Amino acid sequence: MKGTSSNGTVVSTPVQMTVGSAELTVNKLADRKGDKPGTTIGTPVIISNTGIVPADGVQLKVLTTRGLAYADRFSNCAYSSVSPDPYGGPSEQALCTFDTVVEPGKSYRLDQPLDLEVTHQALHEFVRREALPLSGAEAPSGSGPKLSLVAAGAADTSGTKIGRQYVLADNSADMAAGGDTAEGAPGDLVHVDLSLSNEGPARMDNNYSDDQPALLFTVPTGTRAVEIPRQCSVWIADAQMGNGEQTPGAPQYVCNPLDTGFEVGDTRTFRFGLEIRDGADTTTGTAKATTAYDNTLEFDDNQANNTAPVTVEVEDADTATASASASPAGTGDNGNDVRSRTVADAAVTGSLASTGSSSALPVAGAVGAGALLIGGALVFFVRRRKA
Structure with missing residues (x-):
């Protein structure tokens, strides 16, 4: 830089500039599976500086579900407590401040364990750790012992900027x-309220x-x-x-709650409007708690x-016996065919939930090989016995 002045003297001052930054990482942790509610798990933290300048203090941010x-x-x-993201991310935060200078090429560990309790509501849990340069932030003055950083040797080059760990608890x-x-009567529009709820003990x-x-x-x-x-x-x-479309007349629909987290006691309700078709009898379908891809709820x-x-x-139906819609019988926009009768069995009461399917047999199929379904009518062939 140069300068001129009519009534003063321009002097030079040397300025030293360092090009670079502190690059802080945390150690990677393997995912955990099988921890029981009521137990305590350790979360060891090692902070490394892989940059070329020191960090004049560190903030450690730990987030958990x-x-x-x-x-x-x-x-x-x-x-x-922080607001979780739309996908059920972490919501409990610990922000720890250290005035320790973290030198480049070196690592530092916590002098005391950072333990986490597995609560009675734990199931699919998540821990997120991140180390940030202090940037002038002041340390909180809370109660309890002080957590410190101590030297732990050379920097860990296998670390990561954000450490993520899943904790899959042994719970249900x-x-x-x-x-x-x-x-209703044929031609009527009736409504049914279906629900999906979590009865615990874990939050889902x-x-x-x-x-x-x-x-x-x-x-x-x-219908x-x-x-x-x-x-x-x-x-x-x-x-x-699911195909993402609300097209009427399909034999099956899947309902995916927008808020995927279910606290204990949470219930989501879905109201369907059903049109009773001409010639229909009293009939029963099913609501099934499953996954978005109809996989087994292993937990x-x-x-x-x-x-x-x-x-x-x-x-005014022809028969008072409910027919179970054990499997979709219709295609296109016609819904389940009114003439595809099925024999009611345990699927109506929900006792077959452990298999996720029904053993209801179509009447047409139960009659035997001597029956042929043509145009919605049963035609029987009788073989004459020779003398």
């Missing part, structure tokens, strides 16, 4: 399906895969779904997924309540 709790409170850590969450009963928030809880609805035979909730879409059995130890009947009682 609500199924994990901090076993100890330290005076230089601030604890708070009882996801239950709720059915409903409606009554699957944050390590896309296999979120869902409700699979098999439309009762002889046509014409009003579909916004969170539900047509189920494509071959693809084992659910009580699968007896995973299915529930959805019954439409038809006034």
Whole structure:
């Protein structure tokens, strides 16, 4: 830089500039599986500086999901609840401040264990750790012992900027399906309220895969779904997924809650409008607690309540016997075919929930090889016995 002045003297001053920064990483931790509620797990933290300049102090940010709790409170850590992200991310934060100078090429560890308690609601849990340069932040003055950083040798070159660890607890969450009963005459529009709930003991928030809880609805035979909730879409059995569209007349729908986390006691309700078709009899479909891809709820130890009947009682029907819609019988926009009768069995009561399927046999198939289904009518062939 140069300067001129009519009434002064321009002097030079040397300025030393360092090009570079402190690059802080944390150690990687293997995922955990099988920790029981009530136990305590360790979360060792090693902070390394892989940059070329020292960090004049460090902030350690630790985030956990609500199924994990901090076993100890330290005076230089601030604890708070933060808003989880839409995908069920961490929500309990510990922000610890250290005035230790972290030199380049070296690592530092916590002088005391940072333990986490596995609570009675733990199931699919998550821990996130990150080290940041202090940048002039002041240390909190809370109660409890002070957590410090001590030298731990050379920098760990295998570390990561953000350390993530999944903790899959040895616990269960009882996801239950709720059915409903409606009554009407052929041509009427009736409504059924289906539900998906968590009866505990663990909170359900699957944050390590896309296999979120869902409700699979098999439309009762002889009815046509014409009003579909916004969170539900047509189920494509071959693809084992929903297509994202609320098209009327499909035989099955899957409902995916937008908020995928289920606290204990949470219930999500889905209202369907069903049109009773001409010629329909009293009929029963099913609501099934499952995953977004209809996979087994492996964490659910009580699968007896995973299915529930959805019954439409038809006034002036030919028969009072409910026919179970054990499998989708219709295609296109016609819903389940009114003439595809099935024999009612335990699928109506939900006792087959452990298998996720029904043993209901179509009447046409149960008659035997001597029957042929043509144009919706049963035609019997009788072989004359020769003398």
